[in-house]
Amino acid sequence: MELDTARTEAWLRAAAAAVTAREAELTALDTAIGDGDHGSNLRRGFTAVLAGLDAEKAGGTAAADRSPGILLAAAGRTLISTVGGASGPLYGSALRAAGRALPGASAGPDEVAAALGEALGAVRSLGGAQPGDKTMVDAWAPAAATFAEAAGQGLAAASAAAAAAAEQGARATLPLVARKGRASYLGPRSAGHLDPGAVSTALLFAALAEACRER
Amino acid sequence: MKKLINSPETVVADALAGLAAAHPELAVDAAARVVRRARPGAPGKTALVSGGGSGHEPLHVGFVGPGMLDAACPGEVFTSPVPDQVLAAARAVDTGGGVLFVVKNYTGDVMNFALAAELAAEEGIEVATVLVDDDVAVQDSTFTAGRRGTGATLVVEKAAGALAELGAPLAEVAALGRRVNAASRSYAVALTAATVPAVGRPGFELPEDEIEAGVGIHGEPGRRREPLRPARELAAEVVDTVLADHGLAPGDEVIALVNGMGATPLLELYVVFGEVADRLADAEVRIARSLVGNYVTSLDMAGFSLTLTRADAELLRLWDAPVATPALTWC
Incomplete structure (x- = not known):
């Protein structure tokens, strides 16, 4: 199985659905240790991503112009232009970097692994966060690494493993003390709360697993 | 919640419409979410652009006008503006003298203004940035995002705006802004x-x-x-x-x-x-x-x-210089 245009679109649509369905939960997490807008900002961004996908479909864009890389890069640009805050540039740059790494009409598991690595690199270079800083990196890093390790088992298995790793990474942010972003102002008081960005990253990987499930 | 709003989704857009109606001396681009002076600065003047989440009014839109900002980019409530807004503002106000971004030190603001600065540079617009971080409540800046930008933003924008009005080049205005923040x-x-x-x-x-x-x-x-x-x-x-x-x-x-x-x-x-x-x-x-x-x-x-x-003599001179904005006006 390869990541083709249909699965990439399904990934983005599933991510949008998840962000919308879990908006209140993301906002509640962000209210505890941030400024309470993570859910509404991501919903606004992914709603715009959906509108972009729909417009392209309605406009009858040629298949060659809807490769996985082009779809991801376009979604990234939309997130940068609509989300604001830190999560807009971070998710937007991640998807753009992944998109740039996927030039073909479809991509095998190894190529997807490399693209996810590029995405993680973009997040880390823009935000400067290390694993353990209680940020989205704590979900991205194990997810990307697990995907690469499991790539030999195929796209569906690697995606499922990465989603589980992202989920576990997000849960592991609970006891951490934040060292980046707005939660860092809380110092020790940030411990005992999940990082909202790590949780939304887990949603993104769960959406990838859903789009790449064996049917 | 009791608020004078039509809906939470439209509060920023509705407030910008009100700002435009109340202040014909401002040009409010509702689509681009950019507020600038209706009468642009002199050719070659260093332009000042600031912005940040809405909800801190009059900061920043209320400080647009002669002697202070050339443009402001209001984001959603408590959410930084996006790079497109900042780039649109930079394009609109650059008259060849370059643009100074006044940015409050929050992770989101820093990232979005940095992306905008990259895009502006690609278009040949000279950009410098002053980061405002004056809040002493944040003590351990090694393990945090650093000190937050708060009230000093007004002082930086007033002093740097006055210096820009006097014709100082971008590098000089940026240096002054950093000096005011440090003080x-x-x-x-x-x-x-x-x-x-x-x-x-x-x-x-x-x-x-x-x-x-x-x-x-x-x-x-x-x-x-x-x-x-x-x-x-x-x-x-x-x-x-x-x-x-x-x-x-x-x-x-x-x-x-x-x-x-x-x-x-x-x-x-x-x-x-x-x-x-x-x-x-x-x-x-x-x-x-x-x-x-x-x-x-x-x-x-x-x-x-x-x-x-x-304060020193230079800063007091710049503070006393004329300013004509919705929120700060003296002559």
Whole structure:
């Protein structure tokens, strides 16, 4: 199985659905240790991503112009232009970097692994966060690494493993003390709360697993 | 939640429509979310662009006009603007002299302005950035995102705006802005939390008889919770906290800003200012200029912040220079 245009679109649509369905939960997490807008900002961004996908479909864009890389890069640009805050540039740059790494009409598991690595690199270079800083990196890093390790088992298995790793990474942010972003102002008081960005990253990987499930 | 809004989703757009209706001297681009002067600055003038989340009004849109900003980019409530907005603002106000971004030190603002600066540079627009980080409540900046930008933003925008109006080149205006930021310290206390319209509930719970000391302008937690006390004691604590960090010496002069967080009446702000003035007199720090009012707010938070900027002759000259904006006007 390869990541083709249909699965990439399904990934983005599933991510949008998840962000919308879990908006209140993301906002509640962000209210505890941030400024309470993570859910509404991501919903606004992914709603715009959906509108972009729909417009392209309605406009009858040629298949060659809807490769996985082009779809991801376009979604990234939309997130940068609509989300604001830190999560807009971070998710937007991640998807753009992944998109740039996927030039073909479809991509095998190894190529997807490399693209996810590029995405993680973009997040880390823009935000400067290390694993353990209680940020989205704590979900991205194990997810990307697990995907690469499991790539030999195929796209569906690697995606499922990465989603589980992202989920576990997000849960592991609970006891951490934040060292980046707005939660860092809380110092020790940030411990005992999940990082909202790590949780939304887990949603993104769960959406990838859903789009790449064996049917 | 009781608010004078049509809907949480449209609050920023509706406020911009009102700003446009009230201030014909401003050009409000509702689609691009850019507020600029209707009459552009002189050709070659260094242009000043700032921006940040909405909810801190009059910062930044109320500071657009001769002697201060050339354009401002309001984001969603408490959310930084996106790079497209900042780029559109830079394009609109650059007349060849380059653009200075005045950015408050928050992770999102820093990232979005940095992306915009890259895009502007690709288009041949010269950009420099002043990062404002004056909030002494954040102590351990090695393990945090660093000190937050608060009240000093107004002082930076006023002084840098005045220098730009005098024809100073971008590098000089940027250097002045950084110098003003380095000479400024702020500290705030909250009596109540702000309610973000889209959230509908206060950002934190504070009992009737407690304050949050060191609060941030988005309701970020401060250093600690404390009992509410008379204004004299609160003002003394705030002055002492700022002085302890500032390193001001007896005989130094300051610009003193007592800023309301949005829901505190001017009557109370003047009570506070009187106490601040007494405490500064005890420390033999002279108030050269003062400003009292709601300038860097946090929606409907009650409380105040104190900003002290060490003053010298050049800074006072720039502070006194004419300014004509919706929120700050003198000649």
